[in-house]
Amino acid sequence: MPTQLTLRHPVSEALLRLIRTRFDRVSTPDATVLVVEDLDQASMRALLTLLWDAGQEVLSLDNRSSSC
Template sequence: MAPPRYELTIRGPISRTVLDLVQTRFDHMSTEGADGTVLVVDNVDQASVRALLTLLWDTGHHVLAFEEKTA
C-alpha cells in the first residue's frame, strides 16, 4: 500500500516562515496556482495532518480544500 499523500489548497501564498517550518517537519512541495497555493505532504499520519492544519490556521492561512490522494 502506498503512503498517503495529502493536497491542501490555501488561499494566497504561504508565508516563508511557515514554509520553512513545514519543511523541517514534513516532506512537502508547494506550487502557486490561480486559486492560491497547493501544498502537498507525503507519508504523514493523522496526528501530523492535524498539526499541519492547526499550524496553517494559527498563522492566519485559509485552507480552501483538503484532499487525500492515492497512487
C-alpha cells in the same frame, strides 16, 4: 500517499520553512498549494493547526490516492 491542501493565500517563505522542519516531504507546485507526503492523522492535525495559527484559510484538502 500525498495530501494536497489548497490555501486562500500564498504560503510565506517563513511558514514554508517551518513546515519543512516538521514534515519531511513537502512541495509547493503553486504558491497556494501544499503537497505533503505520508501524513498520519496526528500529523494532519498538527499541520492544520499550524496553518490556522499562521492565519491561513484552507480551501480544500485532498488525501485520496491517485488510483481512486
